[in-house]
Amino acid sequence: MAAQFGGRLRKGAATTAVAAAAVAALSASQAPGVTVDDSGRQAGGARSASEAIPEDSGATGNSPYYTDLPPLSSPNPSPSAGTSVSQSDAEAGIPATVLDAYKKAESAMREAKPGCNLPWELLAAIGNVESGQARGGRVDANGTTLTPILGPQLDGNGFALIKDTDNGAYDGNSTYDQAVGPMQFIPSTWRWAGRDGNDDGEKDPNNVYDAALAAAHYLCRYDWDLSTQADLDRAILSYNNSQDYLNTVLRWLEYYRKGTHEIPDGTGTIPSGRSDDDAGASPDPSSPPSDKPRHHKPGGGPDTPSPKPPSSPGTPQAPQTPTDTVDHLEDAGTAKLTATAGDTFAKKISTRAETKAGRTVAKVRLRFTIVGDTDTTFAGGESVATVVTNGSGVAVAPALQAGEKTGDFTVRVSVAGRTVKGLDYAATVTERVADALARTSETALTCTPGGEFADPVEVKATYQGAVADKVAASATLVKSADDATENDKGPYFKDADGKAVRTLTGLVTDANGLLKLPKLYADDTTGTFLLRITTAGGATLTVELTVAAAPMPSPSASSSPSTSPSPTA
Incomplete structure (x- = not known):
């Protein structure tokens, strides 16, 4: 060519x-x-x-x-x-x-x-x-x-x-x-x-x-x-x-x-042309896998087996690389690894490579692998990252990005190309939380017996003043402010079959921290009732619901009783 x-x-x-x-x-x-x-x-x-x-x-x-x-x-x-x-x-x-x-x-x-x-x-x-x-x-x-x-x-x-x-x-x-x-x-x-x-x-x-x-x-x-x-x-x-x-x-x-x-x-x-031609070897891409790979001679000549490593006592051996000197891995001050679902871990994993004598080893490839049932990844979406140790023998892994799956997992560190005991780091993803709830409307929530509430209950969740999105929540119609057990009368929600339910679970706030509850209905019981909403993290809000009979229409002036008839002349 x-x-x-x-x-x-x-x-x-x-x-x-x-x-x-x-x-x-x-x-x-x-x-x-x-x-x-x-x-x-x-x-x-x-x-x-x-x-x-x-x-x-x-x-x-x-x-x-x-x-x-x-x-x-x-x-x-x-x-x-x-x-x-x-x-x-x-x-x-x-x-x-x-x-x-x-x-x-x-x-x-x-x-x-x-x-x-x-x-x-x-x-x-x-x-x-x-x-x-x-x-x-x-x-x-x-x-x-x-x-x-x-x-x-x-x-x-x-x-x-x-x-x-x-x-x-x-x-x-x-x-x-x-x-x-x-x-x-x-x-x-x-x-x-x-x-x-x-x-x-x-x-x-x-x-x-x-x-x-x-x-x-x-x-x-x-x-x-x-x-x-x-x-x-x-x-x-x-x-x-x-x-x-x-x-x-x-x-x-x-x-x-x-x-x-x-x-x-x-x-x-x-x-x-190949970059290794001047080294006297280029790969034979057609040969089957073998423990003894063959190489072309310079210029594409016939195949010859690779020379066996010299074994005589006086023959110089290949120089030892930094990787060959690593005896063990040590933690280099990694803080507790925890993050809320969807967030980036604030701390990164730092690992130090050392010789048997405890000296640090630079220019060594350490492989960080996420292990366990988790959707957490490194920045960039990968589950494995390889980092070279710096002059102090320390490799710092890319930041961990928590997924939506909560729980514990492990990041395992190993020496690339060597069989050296690895080092495990425990990490935890916690659920998203809120510390405050507030209604988005001040409209009173009222209903007549046997009717339905005109306005839905909508609340906004926040955490430390910021929007708390994708936070788990539940809602229960409770008996009283001091008794959080489920009420058996008064307002209720409906399930998919139209049956009355007074506790909702599996609720989640949206991207704006909003939670809009399903329509509420009332039975024939009148009075003031309480709806308690609770989120992961402990935020709680109690909402009053009023069920009262419709007011009687006031009599008009024309239908009021007439006065005594005037005496005739």
Whole structure:
């Protein structure tokens, strides 16, 4: 393919240099150059990593990627359905099933997270850079790749060091993790980011529909707006933390936004340049899962097995990473975790990573997982968040957002890529409450025996002066101010069958804190009666109801008795 681009494509470092130069105008105001830290991650240069990218390990574990640049222009006219596809058409187009997966993922995100403004073209750009659009669209009718697409094992030898987290379930490697599938998710990320994009009941990283939807949610997991350049940069860098990666994806994004076309499945070309070519290894995407992944020789030569780790006593071993030194986790001053339903938890979880000697460990990925029967999430709507410890060895989880389900749950903290005893934090969501109730009208509530009250009872609930919405309440017609038992006579409500009831439960205030009770009726008993309304939190209001006979009409002047007749003359 390189020859057909007129010499624009090169392998290894040369290709990434071309990519950076080609998008200089695009990236002048974007993230600066990056460097590699002690754990194999790349961090921002001129600005801090927290400003450039989110503090997590990336979807791919910073695995290698394709560095080819897009064609100078799309074929014109685009090939029509049923016609043969030329080499240039294949390079510019997107296989039909793969393109459909990207567009369906975009549509799903418009409903799930409309503020993210995720374009399908971004998924296409990442999909091309990660796997060459699922190896040129080599997928079956359900969107599953015909052969597994695996990145190299992340053994620290030219790549990040990520030891096995799935016992080989996804990548077939029980020693180290490998990126899997069309969007190249590492198993530890797929475990929480995986989605079922084709509604078959499975979350398969080798299925392009599942992988595309998972990538969409991954890119939108924070409150980012991808229509802004700064958030777009952060999202792309969070996927694979490399400035060259950012530049290459942006170039493909720009290309696809200008227009592309659909090509038949299996007819796409596979990019040639890879970011790891100068390291002498690139993944063999066609090989089946194995504990001994194979690699291409530089330039795409024959497959050779990965060399076995040296075992002689005098041979240098791979350097120990910060993650390897972690012995245990400690709480770093987390306050009591409690919030009212629907509210954001005021306190965040802070956890410190320490060595066996009690020294703090920086640059370690800690994974925070919400466990239990709860609809509480982290900010952004996810149940898992991965954060890198700072210079003091502390990782602070994103804020917890309480759902409507009350009760206790747990946030479990673990070390990503290590089997270290986790740390559990207890958290509680309490029900919404009110501390005051007041009628919204001062109109007296009166009724004649056997009639119905003309005006409904409506009250407003507040808590510390603010509207108390979605607060549970009950209403009971009580015997007296001192006797809260249910009255057996006087005013009543009606149930669905028209029968008299004098206690209502399961009431909830609306978004404005208002509670409007059903119509009230009266039996033949006259007098003054009491309706008591109570909310969660203890707010109580007693309302008077009067049942009295209608007043007798006053006699008119014309019907009054006549006076004695006047004497006649």
